[in-house]
Amino acid sequence: MSVFDELAGQDRVVAQLQQGIGGAMTHAWLFTGPPGSGRSVAARAFAAALLCPDGGCGECPSCRQVRAGTHADLLLVRPEGLSYGVRQTRDLVLRAAGAPSGGRWLVVLFEDADRCTEQAANALLKAIEEPAPRTVWLLCAPSAEDLVTTIRSRCRLISLRVPPxxxxxxxxxxxxxxxxxxxxxxxxxxxxxxxxxxxxxxDPAAAARRAAVLAVPVQATSLGPALAAAAALVRTAEDEAKSVTEQLDEPEKDAVRQAFGEGSTGKGIAKAMRGMAGALKDLEDRQKSRATRVKRDTLDGALLDLAAFYRDVLMVQLGAGVELANADHADDLRRLASSGSPESTLRRIEAVMRCRERLTLNVAPLLAVEEMAISLFRG
Known part of the structure; x- marks a missing residue:
């Protein structure tokens, strides 16, 4: 068994990482690849291999701790909001300047490093330019272009592909x-x-949500049904985001209350309560940002499903002998393929991708999705 076993279809990447472990070590690595390619999985496997006495056996306490995110020499960063600020980055850089507690390396695994603000990126750059002797930075981003040139030029690039x-x-x-x-x-x-x-x-609920998304092309046959489908799509994203965030929000608030000694009595408790109020306010702001991100990411995933569906329609129209992502909806694919032209299908794909772009520009989700739905039925 190896920590790299979960990297399905990434043999070339595994060879690069194993070579890096055994050869001259680079202190900054950038893992890139499209959604689903396994950027963070590859980075975590590499972190485990660096911290494991046997190079990533996958079974020792060190490997299990890295998998769980609890290893003492692993700083795991997962931006939960829409951006990662300079104050957080400076704190991270300070922690990364220390020495490993017991192993050879102190590993900083920074998922979604592209969410750094401009000021945060500048703070991060200084740490990567002048790294501590035994600190290794593992950055993850969809593409190298998502990071500033000065950062990506100082990293060894690991590019992952979508696995078969x-x-x-x-x-x-x-x-x-x-x-x-x-x-x-x-x-x-x-x-x-x-x-x-x-x-x-x-997860039957996840399968049901996908089925609801793929019903949109069939439902968007006129203005009324198209707008209803748009509203349902946004509502589904909101419900899923609410479900995810509710599971996280209250335990985090409880942890803050406990840290400030809520319910305690004695000298200094009034000052502690004032501090708790400020801490809870900061936490609520972060939670709101996270909820917005989860909603946006959920809606973006639904739009990608739609784009893949119309891509399959186009492949059927062109008679291309390729694997269809939605072969389990073959009847719907054939029906839509026969009722339109390849040109109209391309326009529909463009409408979906335009909606995705507008969401990144903070256009109101319902407005963006309604405009897309109208374009879908017009063709």
Missing amino acids: SAAVAAVLTERDGVEPASALQAARAAQGHIGRARRLAT
Whole structure:
């Protein structure tokens, strides 16, 4: 067993990382790849290999601690809001300047490093330009262009690809016990995204949400149904975001209250309560930012499903012999393919991608999705 076993279809990347472990070490690495390619999975596997006495055996306490995010020499950064600020980055840089507690390296794994603000990126650059002797930075971003030139030029680039559906299905079958046919169907629907494929194969609610999204092309036949489908799509994203954030919000608030000794008595308690009020306000602001991000990410995932559906329609229209992500909706694909032209399908794909872009520009989600839905039925 190896920590790299979960990197389905990434043999070239695994070889690069193993070579890095055994050769001259670079103090800054940038992991890039499209959603679902496994950027953070690869970075965490590399972190485990660096901290493991046996180079990433996957079974020792060190490897298990890295997998759980609890290793003493691993600083795991997961931006929860829409951006990662300079104050947070300076605090991270200060912590990264220390020495490892017991191993050879202190590893900083920074997921979604592209969410750094401009000031945060400048603070991060200084740490990467002048790293502590035993600190290794592992940055993750969709593409190298998402980071400022000065940062990416100082990192060793690791580019991941979307893994083949067969490789993802094999992971689901071997590790999660999913029946092979269901695993392959989920892998195709998830377009190589292992985490999402697992959810589709094992979580009926996730499968139901996808089915609701893929009903939009069939429903958007006139103005009224198109607008209703848009409202349902946004409402589904809001409900899912609410479900995710509610599970996180209250435990975090409880932890702050306990830290400030809520319910205690004695000298200094009034001052502590005032401090708690400020801390709770800061936490609520971060939670609101996280909720906005979860909603946006959920809606963006739904839009990607729509784009993949119309891509399949286009492939059917062109008679292309390629794997269809939505082969389980073959009847709908054929119906829409026969009722339109390749040109109209391309316009629909463009409408979906335009909606995604508008959401990144903070256009009101319902307005952006309604405009897209109108474009879908007009063709």
